[in-house]
Amino acid sequence: MNASFPTPGADATQRLLSHEELEAALRDIGARRYHNLHPFHRLLHDGKLSKDQVRAWALNRYYYQAMIPVKDAAVLARLPDASLRRIWRQRIVDHDGDHEGDGGIERWLKLAEGVGFARDYVLSTKGILSATRFSVDAYVHFVSERSLLEAIASSLTEMFSPTIISERVAGMLKNYDFITKETLAYFDKRLTQAPRDADFALDYVKHHATTPELQRAAMDALTFKCNVLWTQLDALYFAYVAPGLVPPDAWQPGEGLA
Amino acid sequence: MNASFPTPGADATQRLLSHEELEAALRDIGARRYHNLHPFHRLLHDGKLSKDQVRAWALNRYYYQAMIPVKDAAVLARLPDASLRRIWRQRIVDHDGDHEGDGGIERWLKLAEGVGFARDYVLSTKGILSATRFSVDAYVHFVSERSLLEAIASSLTEMFSPTIISERVAGMLKNYDFITKETLAYFDKRLTQAPRDADFALDYVKHHATTPELQRAAMDALTFKCNVLWTQLDALYFAYVAPGLVPPDAWQPGEGLA
Numbered sequence: 001m002n003a004s005f006p007t008p009g010a011d012a013t014q015r016l017l018s019h020e021e022l023e024a025a026l027r028d029i030g031a032r033r034y035h036n037l038h039p040f041h042r043l044l045h046d047g048k049l050s051k052d053q054v055r056a057w058a059l060n061r062y063y064y065q066a067m068i069p070v071k072d073a074a075v076l077a078r079l080p081d082a083s084l085r086r087i088w089r090q091r092i093v094d095h096d097g098d099h100e101g102d103g104g105i106e107r108w109l110k111l112a113e114g115v116g117f118a119r120d121y122v123l124s125t126k127g128i129l130s131a132t133r134f135s136v137d138a139y140v141h142f143v144s145e146r147s148l149l150e151a152i153a154s155s156l157t158e159m160f161s162p163t164i165i166s167e168r169v170a171g172m173l174k175n176y177d178f179i180t181k182e183t184l185a186y187f188d189k190r191l192t193q194a195p196r197d198a199d200f201a202l203d204y205v206k207h208h209a210t211t212p213e214l215q216r217a218a219m220d221a222l223t224f225k226c227n228v229l230w231t232q233l234d235a236l237y238f239a240y241v242a243p244g245l246v247p248p249d250a251w252q253p254g255e256g257l258a
Numbered sequence: 259m260n261a262s263f264p265t266p267g268a269d270a271t272q273r274l275l276s277h278e279e280l281e282a283a284l285r286d287i288g289a290r291r292y293h294n295l296h297p298f299h300r301l302l303h304d305g306k307l308s309k310d311q312v313r314a315w316a317l318n319r320y321y322y323q324a325m326i327p328v329k330d331a332a333v334l335a336r337l338p339d340a341s342l343r344r345i346w347r348q349r350i351v352d353h354d355g356d357h358e359g360d361g362g363i364e365r366w367l368k369l370a371e372g373v374g375f376a377r378d379y380v381l382s383t384k385g386i387l388s389a390t391r392f393s394v395d396a397y398v399h400f401v402s403e404r405s406l407l408e409a410i411a412s413s414l415t416e417m418f419s420p421t422i423i424s425e426r427v428a429g430m431l432k433n434y435d436f437i438t439k440e441t442l443a444y445f446d447k448r449l450t451q452a453p454r455d456a457d458f459a460l461d462y463v464k465h466h467a468t469t470p471e472l473q474r475a476a477m478d479a480l481t482f483k484c485n486v487l488w489t490q491l492d493a494l495y496f497a498y499v500a501p502g503l504v505p506p507d508a509w510q511p512g513e514g515l516a
Contacts, residue, residue: 032506033506039503129489130393130485130486130488130489131389131392131393131489131492131493133396134389134392134393134395134396134486134489135388135389135392137392137396137399138391138392138395138396141395141399223507226506227388227505227506227507228388228392230388230505230506231387231388231389231392231493231505234389234493234496234497234503234505235389235489235492235493235496237496237501237503238492238493238495238496239492242500242501243495243500243501245297245492245495247485247488247489247492248290248291248484248485248488249481249485
């Protein structure tokens with residue numbers, strides 16, 4: 001449904017890029033638009049946010065976490081053979097876990113509880129911003145509606161996540177007395193999971209983006225995903241930092257706490 | 259995909275509402291969350307926006323206008339009989355017109371050109387905010403994925419549009435020397451089209467929301483649609499009013515003008 005996408009460095013696709021050039025072009029997209037560059041993340045990592053502002057981030061980001069395995073199941077359903085599905089299904093295992101109380105979603109719930117939320121309030125997703133819901137749902141729809149190459153390329157933000165995670169964990173532990181190592185356990189796992197997933201996706205994209213047009217589509221898919229992440233932080237900043245206009249029904253400080 | 263929706267006045271659905279009570283409950287949703295209450299609209303109507311801020315609104319709102327007949331085609335495809343489709347298809351005719359240069363989308367393009375944009379730039383939707391795209395696409399997905407009752411109920415914001423349109427046209431003509439009656443021609447038509455459409459949709463909802471649960475679903479669908487409109491103005495305010503952080507690739511003043 002997305003009529004068009006921004007095409008940064010469109011000139012980069014006048015010819016077929018080598019695998020190395022394509023990887024460099026993809027990394028360049030991250031260097032210019034990954035959400036570690038967003039002012040909200042700088043405030044978060046530098047300890048400039050209030051506890052309520054960190055809560056707003058944890059609450060909204062939960063919806064993203066909770067929908068990731070739904071997104072990956074949509075991709076899984078489109079993979080043509082068992083060897084690919086065996087690899088991709090690990091992402092769902094990582095987020096959903098092997099038993100009650102296990103997995104990435106559960107670890108994010110622990111993070112939300114760690115900053116004071118009642119578990120059921122977080123699970124209800126009642127207080128999240130509509131912009132969070134629309135952005136995350138756009139990602140799930142994208143991987144269902146676009147080509148498999150675009151669906152897989154859109155996951156490549158994981159190439160950039162180790163950096164932001166180490167920044168975030170160090171910064172948050174250092175700057176917020178209400179954040180503990182246990183609260184941030186989610187990120188420990190991601191430090192090993194994300195690179196493994198990104199390596200596979202990058203290799204797939206390199207070998208399936210076999211024309212300049214397909215390479216452009218893969219780059220645009222990664223740009224789209226960067227926008228999905230960026231837009232969520234824009235909305236958090238707008239509602240909870242400045243000008244601080246919380247939309248109707250979105251979480252208000254004090255609500256949903258344990 | 260939307261795990262849950264805010265349920266304002268959920269108590270209102272402890273029992274089956276009469277048609278009059280249901281209409282009152284729906285109008286109450288508009289009275290509390292329709293986007294005429296958004297600070298961006300107040301600035302727009304009171305003449306407090308710069309020409310570039312009005313341009314940002316016209317450019318982004320174009321994507322909403324352009325997707326409305328796509329949304330209505332998705333609803334049309336779900337209507338079970340010819341008598342209903344004959345009525346609903348008029349919405350598509352209104353927006354797409356009967357010939358080149360006719361219809362609501364064309365009139366919105368005229369509005370965008372009237373504030374200085376090059377037609378092709380607007381048509382490309384390149385400069386719109388990702389939040390605009392995600393919000394509008396959420397609406398199109400909603401009417402495809404939810405029940406027919408919810409799809410039709412989500413259109414009921416048209417019950418509230420005559421008020422905002424008269425405010426807007428009067429306010430903009432009075433306050434902006436760069437806005438002419440011709441520029442705003444889009445809204446003249448909507449003053450007769452919207453009430454006709456809303457009357458049909460309201461009657462449909464009254465007669466098909468036959469349980470407290472279905473009445474709740476219809477109210478939540480209207481709330482969702484109010485959020486689709488509200489979120490677009492949040493993003494415009496954030497990027498172009500305050501704090502004024504334009505996301506990567508979104509329109510920058512000076513771009514795309516004729």
